Amino acid sequence: MDEFYIVPIVFLLPLSAVMVVMQTNPYTALVMRGILGAVSALVYALLGAADVSLTDALVGTMLSITLYAIAVRSSLSMRIGAIKLDKNDPLLVPIAKSLSKYFMRLEIVEFPDGDHLNSALEKGEIHCKFDRHETEGCKLLIRVPRLYEILTAAGIPNLSIVLLEKTGAGL
Amino acid sequence: MTVVLMLMLAVLLIPIYVGARDQDVWQRMLAFCSIATKTSIMILVIAVIRSDWAIGVVGVLILSLGNAALMLLAHILRRLNEL
Numbered sequence: 001m002d003e004f005y006i007v008p009i010v011f012l013l014p015l016s017a018v019m020v021v022m023q024t025n026p027y028t029a030l031v032m033r034g035i036l037g038a039v040s041a042l043v044y045a046l047l048g049a050a051d052v053s054l055t056d057a058l059v060g061t062m063l064s065i066t067l068y069a070i071a072v073r074s075s076l077s078m079r080i081g082a083i084k085l086d087k088n089d090p091l092l093v094p095i096a097k098s099l100s101k102y103f104m105r106l107e108i109v110e111f112p113d114g115d116h117l118n119s120a121l122e123k124g125e126i127h128c129k130f131d132r133h134e135t136e137g138c139k140l141l142i143r144v145p146r147l148y149e150i151l152t153a154a155g156i157p158n159l160s161i162v163l164l165e166k167t168g169a170g171l
Numbered sequence: 172m173t174v175v176l177m178l179m180l181a182v183l184l185i186p187i188y189v190g191a192r193d194q195d196v197w198q199r200m201l202a203f204c205s206i207a208t209k210t211s212i213m214i215l216v217i218a219v220i221r222s223d224w225a226i227g228v229v230g231v232l233i234l235s236l237g238n239a240a241l242m243l244l245a246h247i248l249r250r251l252n253e254l
Contacts, residue, residue, distance in 0.1 A: 042210040062240035
């Protein structure tokens, strides 16, 4: 039993795998996946499989983390369409805050006129439309029911939130 | 040499503990960086113990390229805070 050191090192692999499974935030889960990749590369090298170790480090960790990070970043975002909307608008702060509880981002898409904005909403390019009337105040027309639930539960002042009827556009 | 490896394993448990605790994402990135470097140094030590230079070459490659994944992930995480 020369190589008794193998057993405690191999035990790191299930330990880090459990740590990945326990995460709720997708971004920290990605970091944990990187830790799991580093540990598994060590274990494969320890068991003598140098080729498997190199492949796991390059493809299994580097490529998959990068692709997953891009996928998570682009899917967990709410796209607001507006004709003119400043990034530092005070109304956006509570929206971004309520979305950040669900690890989501806010993305502003500006349009030159109302026609382009409405057609983008119908096609499903944006999730909601921001309207600012001088008399009626600010209004947010949301296409996705789950986003409507999240934002109404947050109770944002000076903003009326309306859920649009189904227009046939995909989520 | 195995004593050195056991000591390195004990040291490796410190950043794993830091990564497991509930903290912000940059603390976890630091733990990830630490673990990525420590594991590849351990691969190099194993290569020296066994005199297996195929594992040694892989250890050097993982040591140099493993941090590239960290850079890419850090770049994407940094851009998350921008609206």
